[in-house]
Amino acid sequence: MSVLETRELIIDVPGRVSGRALSLRIEPGQRWGILGPNGAGKTTLLHTLAGLRAPRSGQVLLDGKPLSQWRRRQVAQRLAVVFQERQDGFPATVLETALIGRHPFLPPWRMETAADLEQARNALRLLDLSHLEPRLVSTLSGGERQRLALATALAQQPALWLADEPTNHLDLHHQVAVMRLLEQQSQQGAGLCLCLHDLNLAARWCDRVLLLYPDGELCHGPADAMLILEALEKLYRQRLMVTEINGTRVFLPG
Amino acid sequence: MPGVDAPARAYPWTALWVLVLAGVLAMALAVAVGSVPLGAADLWAVFTGGGNELQRDLIWSLRAPRALAAFATGGLLALAGALMQVLLRNPLADPYVLGLSGGAAVGALGAMLLGAGAVLVSGSAFAGALLSTLLVFGLARGGGSWTPTRLLLTGVVVAAGWSAVISFLLTMSPAERLPGMLYWLMGDLSHAGAPGWAWLVLVVAVAAMLPLGRPLNVLARGPLQAAALGVAVRPLETSVYVLASLVTAVAVTTAGSVGFVGLIVPHLLRLVLGNDQRLILPASALAGGILLTLADTLARILLAPQQLPVGVITALLGVPVFLFLLYRSR
Numbered sequence: 001m002s003v004l005e006t007r008e009l010i011i012d013v014p015g016r017v018s019g020r021a022l023s024l025r026i027e028p029g030q031r032w033g034i035l036g037p038n039g040a041g042k043t044t045l046l047h048t049l050a051g052l053r054a055p056r057s058g059q060v061l062l063d064g065k066p067l068s069q070w071r072r073r074q075v076a077q078r079l080a081v082v083f084q085e086r087q088d089g090f091p092a093t094v095l096e097t098a099l100i101g102r103h104p105f106l107p108p109w110r111m112e113t114a115a116d117l118e119q120a121r122n123a124l125r126l127l128d129l130s131h132l133e134p135r136l137v138s139t140l141s142g143g144e145r146q147r148l149a150l151a152t153a154l155a156q157q158p159a160l161w162l163a164d165e166p167t168n169h170l171d172l173h174h175q176v177a178v179m180r181l182l183e184q185q186s187q188q189g190a191g192l193c194l195c196l197h198d199l200n201l202a203a204r205w206c207d208r209v210l211l212l213y214p215d216g217e218l219c220h221g222p223a224d225a226m227l228i229l230e231a232l233e234k235l236y237r238q239r240l241m242v243t244e245i246n247g248t249r250v251f252l253p254g
Numbered sequence: 255m256p257g258v259d260a261p262a263r264a265y266p267w268t269a270l271w272v273l274v275l276a277g278v279l280a281m282a283l284a285v286a287v288g289s290v291p292l293g294a295a296d297l298w299a300v301f302t303g304g305g306n307e308l309q310r311d312l313i314w315s316l317r318a319p320r321a322l323a324a325f326a327t328g329g330l331l332a333l334a335g336a337l338m339q340v341l342l343r344n345p346l347a348d349p350y351v352l353g354l355s356g357g358a359a360v361g362a363l364g365a366m367l368l369g370a371g372a373v374l375v376s377g378s379a380f381a382g383a384l385l386s387t388l389l390v391f392g393l394a395r396g397g398g399s400w401t402p403t404r405l406l407l408t409g410v411v412v413a414a415g416w417s418a419v420i421s422f423l424l425t426m427s428p429a430e431r432l433p434g435m436l437y438w439l440m441g442d443l444s445h446a447g448a449p450g451w452a453w454l455v456l457v458v459a460v461a462a463m464l465p466l467g468r469p470l471n472v473l474a475r476g477p478l479q480a481a482a483l484g485v486a487v488r489p490l491e492t493s494v495y496v497l498a499s500l501v502t503a504v505a506v507t508t509a510g511s512v513g514f515v516g517l518i519v520p521h522l523l524r525l526v527l528g529n530d531q532r533l534i535l536p537a538s539a540l541a542g543g544i545l546l547t548l549a550d551t552l553a554r555i556l557l558a559p560q561q562l563p564v565g566v567i568t569a570l571l572g573v574p575v576f577l578f579l580l581y582r583s584r
Contacts, residue, residue: 047478050482052478052481052482071484071486072484072485073484073485073486075484076482076483076484077484080482081478081479081482083478083482086475086476087343087475087476087479090340090343090345090474090529091524091528091529092474092475092528092529093528096471096528096530097475100471100472100483101483103468103469103471103483103485104483104484106468108465108466108468108469109464109465111532156483
């Protein structure tokens with residue numbers, strides 16, 4: 001199992017003063033939620049954590065070694081990224097798309113094995129996409145594409161999940177199904193780091209929360225301590241109401 | 255739902271064998287057809303060492319080298335097209351879109367204008383192609399990073415510049431040199447030299463591309479996704495760009511600027527075989543070779559004894575086929 005750690009990290013958001021440095025550890029089994037208004041830098045932070053974007057200063061370490069010293073392929077064997085935006089300029093089927101999650105594990109000359117195919121099929125089954133295997137991605141709905149992106153990451157069997165709004169475009173049933181699947185992954189030892197817009201998903205499924213303010217300020221800690229009405233109202237500059245259902249806090253815009 | 259499933263690709267390697275067989279048949283047709291037609295029995299006799307002197311001469315000195323040159327050129331162009339389309343993530347890219355053929359044309363026409371011989375014209379075309387490649391890459395990189403869009407725009411504008419220089423050269427040329435120049439610009443195989451090194455480059459390029467097939471499949475999903483899946487994006491893109499440019503330069507040097515092969519062949523194959531680069535790249539090389547071999551055979555016999563530049567045939571076939579595909583794909 002792998003650990004992702006930041007030391008005095010300042011992300012590079014163009015045109016923003018540096019703000020506060022971030023030092024945290026995403027340990028196996030932890031479920032981090034990143035919350036913040038539009039433009040606070042959630043996606044930039046996620047890409048920086050994945051090593052896809054250089055920080056302004058500070059370091060990201062994977063298992064104690066700076067990310068920049070890892071080969072991309074080795075990083076991809078431990079860490080999966082689910083992006084908010086996807087390109088599909090060329091036709092590809094659903095099964096082929098899930099199968100590219102096995103890419104980091106295959107030597108250059110090798111074709112995918114039966115075991116790889118089985119893993120891809122299994123990922124599609126868990127995301128309720130088996131019936132769409134031969135379909136072209138360009139014919140899928142937004143929610144189906146979102147689940148396919150998650151299936152590709154699942155086929156990667158990562159020790160760390162970095163997911164940018166994993167429930168984007170999903171109907172209520174699939175939102176819950178996806179969050180349950182991610183929870184299972186964390187119970188099996190994976191570390192999760194999810195950018196979320198829905199406070200209630202964070203309250204229900206995350207055990208650690210990072211609040212990102214647009215001016216570069218930030219704070220993080222256990223979910224119970226972070227999901228406080230006053231802090232969240234300041235974060236979103238929006239009056240909120242809170243109630244409690246079955247022991248879970250529920251937030252509504254006021 | 256009809257029409258939304260991908261084309262069947264149950265037997266991907268069968269497609270390659272079918273293409274190899276079609277390639278052999280196309281070559282046989284190319285050496286059999288012409289002012290002196292040869293039957294299957296004649297061909298067999300010549301290939302097994304028999305036949306009369308005229309037949310042997312016809313095949314070994316004239317038709318076979320030309321058919322081989324056509325096949326290699328078509329294969330190179332289609333391979334370069336398939337690579338450029340993945341690199342620029344634009345299914346409408348072709349090997350010439352980055353101004354490479356313009357640079358080669360200026361080199362070749364300049365040499366012709368000065369009355370240079372065939373070898374110098376070829377060398378000059380190759381130098382022009384490489385110069386254009388470096389120019390486009392250097393300019394697109396600018397402050398250190400290039401994106402497919404920047405590369406494409408730079409290439410298109412540089413190509414426009416070359417085409418102005420070509421017009422200038424044509425205007426300045428004495429009338430007796432013009433036909434040769436126009437044939438070169440349309441693409442013409444009647445002066446193609448020994449096809450040996452075009453074949454060498456083709457085989458080496460296809461072999462070099464095979465291990466890159468899967469990374470290219472991932473790259474087609476966008477650079478961020480590819481990097482997240484462990485692809486070293488920038489080195490891969492750079493090597494694909496260099497390789498596609500070299501391959502195109504060799505093709506242009508062999509046959510002038512033959513259009514549409516690089517655009518149409520990969521596109522057609524994708525419709526039938528899907529978009530796995532491990533299959534599409536070698537299949538493009540084979541199908542491009544077949545297309546240009548057949549087109550060149552048509553160019554030789556259509557208005558015999560007059561020979562057409564093969565580029566006219568590929569364009570006349572290519573334009574309607576492509577427009578039809580585009581129309582249907584909506």
